[in-house]
Amino acid sequence: xxxxxxxxxxxxxxxxxxxxxxxxxxxxxxxxxxxxxxxxxxxxxxxxxxxxxxxxxxxxxxxxxxxxxxxxxxxxxxxxxxxxxxxxxxxxxxxxxxxxxxxxxxxxxxxxxxxxxxxxxxxxxxxxxxxxxxxxxxxxxxxxxxxxxxxxxxxxxxxxxxxxxxxxxxxxxxxxxxxxxxxxxxxxxxxxxxxxxxxxxxxxxxxxxxxxxxxxxxxxxxxxxxxxxxxxxxxxxxxxxxxxxxxxxxxxxxxxxxxxxxxxxxxxxxxxxxxxxxxxxxxxxxxxxxxxxxxxxxxxxxxxxxxxxxxxxxxxxxxxxxxxxxxxxxxxxxxxxxxxxxxxxxxxxxxxxxxxxxxxxxxxxxxxxxxxxxxxxxxxxxxxxxxxxxxxxxxxxxxxxxxxxxxxxxxxxxxxxxxxxxxxxxxxxxxxx
Amino acid sequence: xxxxxxxxxxxxxxxxxxxxxxxxxxxxxxxxxxxxxxxxxxxxxxxxxxxxxxxxxxxxxxxxxxxxxxxxxxxxxxxxxxxxxxxxxxxxxxxxxxxxxxxxxxxxxxxxxxxxxxxxxxxxxxxxxxxxxxxxxxxxxxxxxxxxxxxxxxxxxxxxxxxxxxxxxxxxxxxxxxxxxxxxxxxxxxxxxxxxxxxxxxxxxxxxxxxxxxxxxxxxxxxxxxxxxxxxxxxxxxxxxxxxxxxxxxxxxxxxxxxxxxxxxxxxxxxxxxxxxxxxxxxxxxxxxxxxxxxxxxxxxxxxxxxxxxxxx
Ligand SMILES: [Zn+2]
Ligand SMILES: [Zn+2]
Numbered sequence: 001x002x003x004x005x006x007x008x009x010x011x012x013x014x015x016x017x018x019x020x021x022x023x024x025x026x027x028x029x030x031x032x033x034x035x036x037x038x039x040x041x042x043x044x045x046x047x048x049x050x051x052x053x054x055x056x057x058x059x060x061x062x063x064x065x066x067x068x069x070x071x072x073x074x075x076x077x078x079x080x081x082x083x084x085x086x087x088x089x090x091x092x093x094x095x096x097x098x099x100x101x102x103x104x105x106x107x108x109x110x111x112x113x114x115x116x117x118x119x120x121x122x123x124x125x126x127x128x129x130x131x132x133x134x135x136x137x138x139x140x141x142x143x144x145x146x147x148x149x150x151x152x153x154x155x156x157x158x159x160x161x162x163x164x165x166x167x168x169x170x171x172x173x174x175x176x177x178x179x180x181x182x183x184x185x186x187x188x189x190x191x192x193x194x195x196x197x198x199x200x201x202x203x204x205x206x207x208x209x210x211x212x213x214x215x216x217x218x219x220x221x222x223x224x225x226x227x228x229x230x231x232x233x234x235x236x237x238x239x240x241x242x243x244x245x246x247x248x249x250x251x252x253x254x255x256x257x258x259x260x261x262x263x264x265x266x267x268x269x270x271x272x273x274x275x276x277x278x279x280x281x282x283x284x285x286x287x288x289x290x291x292x293x294x295x296x297x298x299x300x301x302x303x304x305x306x307x308x309x310x311x312x313x314x315x316x317x318x319x320x321x322x323x324x325x326x327x328x329x330x331x332x333x334x335x336x337x338x339x340x341x342x343x344x345x346x347x348x349x350x351x352x353x354x355x356x357x358x359x360x361x362x363x364x365x366x367x368x369x370x371x372x373x374x375x376x377x378x379x380x381x382x383x384x385x386x387x388x389x390x391x392x393x394x395x396x397x398x399x400x401x402x403x404x405x406x407x408x409x410x411x412x413x414x415x416x417x418x419x420x421x422x423x424x425x426x427x428x429x430x431x432x433x
Numbered sequence: 434x435x436x437x438x439x440x441x442x443x444x445x446x447x448x449x450x451x452x453x454x455x456x457x458x459x460x461x462x463x464x465x466x467x468x469x470x471x472x473x474x475x476x477x478x479x480x481x482x483x484x485x486x487x488x489x490x491x492x493x494x495x496x497x498x499x500x501x502x503x504x505x506x507x508x509x510x511x512x513x514x515x516x517x518x519x520x521x522x523x524x525x526x527x528x529x530x531x532x533x534x535x536x537x538x539x540x541x542x543x544x545x546x547x548x549x550x551x552x553x554x555x556x557x558x559x560x561x562x563x564x565x566x567x568x569x570x571x572x573x574x575x576x577x578x579x580x581x582x583x584x585x586x587x588x589x590x591x592x593x594x595x596x597x598x599x600x601x602x603x604x605x606x607x608x609x610x611x612x613x614x615x616x617x618x619x620x621x622x623x624x625x626x627x628x629x630x631x632x633x634x635x636x637x638x639x640x641x642x643x644x645x646x647x648x649x650x651x652x653x654x655x656x657x658x659x660x661x662x663x664x665x666x667x668x669x670x671x672x673x674x675x676x677x678x679x680x681x682x683x684x685x686x687x688x689x690x691x692x693x694x695x696x697x698x699x700x701x702x703x704x705x706x707x708x709x710x711x712x713x714x715x716x717x718x719x720x721x722x723x724x725x726x727x728x729x730x731x732x733x734x735x736x737x738x739x740x741x742x743x744x745x746x
Contacts, residue, residue: 203629206546206568206606211630276547321523322545324566 001046002026003422007036008052008383013059013356014372023057025379028422033375050417050431052383058355059371060092060380060420063333064260064362065157065182065236065308068094068125070116071109072101077313077400079113080120082333085311085399087425089333090415092380093124093363093370094311098135099158105130105141110149122425123418124380126152126368128182131170137162140170147177152366155182157236160218162188168225175231180366182234185218185243186283195324197285201270207323212291215284216242223250223257232256234365237310239265239284241294248303258365259298260306263332263339264405266295266348272405278319278326279405282312296348299357306362307354309336313401331399335392335406337384341413383417383429390414437735441553441560444569445610453615457579459731460724466503467726477506480737483531484510486542486563492698493563493572496722497540500729504738509536524548528555537737541565546603559736567601573697574607576728578615580721581652584693589616594646594688595637596622596680597656597705598667600629604697605656609635622646623656623678626667643678647687653715655680655696655705671704680706685715693717 003025010021010033022039024032032039041047068082077085079096086094096113098104104113110127117125129151133139135158143154154174161167161183174181191214196202198209219235223246226233238244238261250257264282269289272280280286298304312329319326337358344354356371363371370380392409394402418426437455439447448456466474482501486494494510501508522530524543528551531539538559541549546566553560564570582588593612599605599621612619619637621628632639640646647653658674668674685692694706694715702708711718 198630200631200634203600203631203634204606206566206603208567209630276550317523320525320551322543322551323547324545 001048002041003048003050003379004039004041005050005052005057005381005383008055008057010373011056011058011352011355012373013352013360016350016352016356018352023373023381025422028379030373030375030377030379033373048431050383050429055416056351056384056386057373058382058384059359059373060382060418061090061337061358061415062362062368062370063091063094063309063311063336064306064366065262066094066096066311066333067099067313067329068096069100069313071112075400076315079116079125081398081400082311082313083117083120083122083125085331085333085397086123087418088398088415089335090337090382090384090418090426091123091333092382092418092420093126093368095126095128095152095366097128097155097157098130103130103135104128104151105133105135107142107145107149110146110151114150123420124369126366128153128155128157130154131156131161131181132166135159137166140166140173143173143177143179147179151179152368153180153182155184155236157182157184160184160186160188164221164225167222168229171225171229171231171233175229178367180232180234182236183218183222184236185215185222187214187217190214190217194285195281196273197270197287199270199288201273205273205276207273210283210285212240212242212287215240216246219243219246223247223255226250226257227255230256232258235259236308237262237265237284238295238298238304239287239291241291244294244298244303248298248301251303258305259303260308260362261295261299261304262308262310263336264330266292266299266343267339268405276323277405278321278323279330279403281323281326281328282310282330283328296343299343300348305357306365307336307340307357308362309333311399313399314403315401319403329403331397331401331404334397334399335404335411337415338411338413339406341386345412379419379422381419382415384413385416386413388412388414388416439736441549442571442732442736443549443553443560443562445571445574445607445614448571448614450614453575453578453611456575456728456731456735457582459735460579460727463730463734464727466730467723472503473505474503475505476734476738477501477504480537481507481509481534482733483534483536483539483558484508485531485539486510486512487548488513488542488544488564490542490564492722493542496725497563497729499726500733503726504730504733506733524551525555528552532556532558538733561732561736564603566603567606568603569607570603571607572725572729572732573604574611575732576721576725577608577654577695578611579728580695580717580724581693583720583724584717585651588612591617591651592620592649593617593652593654594620594622594650595654595656596643596646596678597658598627599623599632599656600627601659602656608654609637620646620650624668643680644684644687647684650688650692653680653685653688653692653694655694657697657699658701658705660701675704679704680710682707682710685710695721698722
């Protein structure tokens with residue numbers, strides 16, 4: 001069978017180009033890319049036509065930072081429901097952080113995750129293994145064994161690596177296996193019992209604050225360790241003006257560091273917590289308007305390489321409680337694309353740049369498939385209707401959890417078709433019927 | 434015409450100047466009941482009030498109970514030690530259970546900021562915040578405003594200093610909001626570890642040194658130093674705290690001659706305030722306690738007594 005995606009505007013994030021092209025897909029791979037009108041299907045082949053005129057066709061989106069909760073907290077999300085949420089949001093690949101129960105610090109957990117992903121059979125799921133056993137910052141996990149089992153990176157996400165010595169050795173050791181190292185930057189002593197950003201809102205609400213410095217101290221440490229070891233460190237969920245400044249400076253000095261932010265850090269500030277809304281509680285916390293501005297500038301200047309959701313599902317048991325007792329984290333897979341497109345309309349980034357941060361860049365940081373539309377490559381594609389307008393509804397989430405501060409938001413732009421290896425996994429065009 | 438139109442009292446920030454005046458005026462007219470031989474009126478007969486204290490507080494709880502009894506309401510008191518209501522049960526479970534008893538008002542004291550706001554979303558009963566975490570303690574602020582107005586005849590234009598752990602104090606937060614609304618000038622003072630970040634955003638002046646902060650003040654509000662803050666590295670010792678940040682008869686000379694000293698209690702004598710000042714002529718600490726009952730009567734009356742906003746005859 002041949003699939004023919006007709007007349008879409010195809011984005012090549014690597015070249016930063018947008019061209020009207022037809023895409024011909026055979027056996028899960030992109031067979032040909034050609035100008036409209038050039039493709040003439042011959043004979044009586046089995047042909048599926050997807051009319052993408054007026055639409056954008058991009059490489060399948062890649063989310064390098066999600067929490068799928070399996071194994072251990074299947075009531076919040078499973079690899080299957082998380083994959084559905086990803087597909088609905090236009091993502092064809094995700095990297096799962098290791099803070100499950102048990103923590104993914106062994107081959108068996110990594111293999112279990114991959115097995116569940118195969119059963120779910122929707123998108124590509126890449127396990128990220130823990131840096132330290134039990135993410136306790138005491139001893140290293142078996143990077144080599146974990147990589148052979150299928151882990152694509154190491155991180156203790158959910159917690160920082162508290163020992164600078166251990167982090168140094170982790171980076172050095174990861175180099176041998178070419179494994180990316182992802183850092184959750186948080187000085188636990190400084191963030192202490194904090195639950196929101198330390199500033200005017202924490203002062204007004206009487207909630208314990210988390211100063212920006214809690215993140216920035218660790219960002220600076222990771223930069224210095226990247227410099228010391230000469231091997232890259234990737235900074236997860238950048239949220240402050242200071243972090244952007246330090247990363248920019250490091251890049252200018254040629255220190256190998258990359259960074260991601262999440263849509264909530266450029267869409268919301270700490271005033272979202274007023275009224276004690278636990279769906280505005282996450283780590284790092286929502287910051288100040290000046291930080292939101294700095295994140296946008298960081299994105300536009302290329303200081304921040306990737307947009308990742310930090311999709312962190314929690315049930316009502318964790319969220320419908322007193323603010324200081326509520327769990328940190330929000331879901332993001334199904335709102336990331338429209339929130340990013342809002343930045344494009346705002347003029348922060350061009351569309352190819354924005355798509356690069358949602359596909360090509362994270363795929364390159366993790367050295368995984370995807371992020372490009374090229375002949376001979378896997379047909380992982382997302383078709384986006386930039387003009388589709390809708391209101392975010394709790395009932396429409398495919399994720400098992402609904403902890404989103406964006407419920408009720410008016411959005412513009414939607415992934416109307418998601419294709420993984422030539423197979424449609426999200427079909428709002430009703431092609432399959 | 435003005436009407437007191439609130440279901441809950443969650444914080445000072447929800448009250449208008451007219452609301453505050455109404456509460457203070459109502460408290461004024463209720464003060465008289467407390468001086469009668471039979472200190473009881475039938476105003477809230479048949480109404481039921483739940484005192485729900487997740488955090489221990491003898492004083493505030495007693496004050497609310499006294500207020501409810503003087504108005505002839507039925508009261509039920511639950512505390513965190515009555516653990517069947519608390520252990521393993523979420524606040525929302527508890528709220529639903531309480532709601533099933535159909536009370537008119539639930540008075541909540543809780544260690545989490547925002548807990549009364551959460552409760553109020555789940556019950557039909559009125560909710561009074563009797564102190565939530567480090568957030569607000571509105572009835573304390575109202576009784577403080579009431580005490581100041583009685584002693585000084587006005588609030589507007591007065592210079593007030595609040596000294597102590599401003600950052601962790603719900604009393605300070607509510608007092609600041611109330612005082613600012615009523616037109617007072619507020620200065621906060623204490624070690625920098627105890628002044629919240631961006632304190633100026635609350636509309637106050639920050640003067641760390643109490644001696645300087647006391648200059649020309651009409652009202653001094655001392656806060657209780659929570660002894661456990663020592664382990665949180667906010668200050669090295671009670672001894673040093675009392676030397677540099679405690680109120681004593683030397684530094685009080687900087688304030689106005691007719692200054693009044695307030696304290697929400699319980700006092701750590703010799704820590705934030707010397708015993709002679711706490712018991713001396715400037716102190717209105719015991720007035721605060723009796724005024725507290727009147728303020729809480731006024732609130733219960735305004736929230737559930739017949740038509741909201743009716744004048745008391
Ligand atoms: Zn993290
Ligand atoms: Zn995370």
